[in-house]
Amino acid sequence: xxxxxxxxxxxxxxxxxxxxxxxxxxxxxxxxxxxxxxxxxxxxxxxxxxxxxxxxxxxxxxxxxxxxxxxxxxxxxxxxxxxxxxxxxxxxxxxxxxxxxxxxxxxxxxxxxxxxxxxxxxxxxxxxxxxxxxxxxxxxxxxxxxxxxxxxxxxxxxxxxxxxxxxxxxxxxxxxxxxxxxxxxxxx
Numbered sequence: 552x553x554x555x556x557x558x559x560x561x562x563x564x565x566x567x568x569x570x571x572x573x574x575x576x577x578x579x580x581x582x583x584x585x586x587x588x589x590x591x592x593x594x595x596x597x598x599x600x601x602x603x604x605x606x607x608x609x610x611x612x613x614x615x616x617x618x619x620x621x622x623x624x625x626x627x628x629x630x631x632x633x634x635x636x637x638x639x640x641x642x643x644x645x646x647x648x649x650x651x652x653x654x655x656x657x658x659x660x661x662x663x664x665x666x667x668x669x670x671x672x673x674x675x676x677x678x679x680x681x682x683x684x685x686x687x688x689x690x691x692x693x694x695x696x697x698x699x700x701x702x703x704x705x706x707x708x709x710x711x712x713x714x715x716x717x718x719x720x721x722x723x724x725x726x727x728x729x730x731x732x733x734x735x736x737x738x739x
Contacts, residue, residue, distance in 0.1 A: 559725040580654070612699075
């Protein structure tokens with residue numbers, strides 16, 4: 552089983568190839584998800600304070616229809632989405648390719664081509680009507696990208712990984728390859 556997963560995962564795109572493929576799209580949606588793992592309490596790097604559980608953080612790109620385009624290597628759950636995107640080189644690759652990217656507030660301050668929501672600050676005036684309308688439109692676009700997260704998590708193996716967290720990368724990459732193959736098969 553391990554050999555088969557590794558064989559399929561080897562077919563997955565790296566970050567630069569994924570950015571090149573994504574440059575043919577109108578825009579992509581960038582998001583991250585936590586995949587739960589079966590770990591002990593002493594594995595602090597894998598504990599996500601946001602989700603109050605152990606897991607691995609996986610960043611992914613979705614196309615305008617909501618299909619998975621690419622998924623990053625799995626990082627410990629304690630890594631913030633913005634740091635995870637920077638570690639994998641995703642932000643630089645997307646900026647170099649000049650792709651329009653929509654992301655949530657977790658990527659605030661990413662720079663480059665990453666577009667996030669307007670954020671209200673405590674001592675500043677409230678958001679204008681225009682900013683609120685932009686946020687609503689942005690949320691509608693990003694909602695389609697949530698389909699990719701649902702597609703990824705629909706695989707039963709990702710309900711709770713009971714293997715070494717370092718195996719999560721190969722499993723997620725294999726799922727993306729299989730999902731891409733299946734989507735290409737029905738799009739013809």
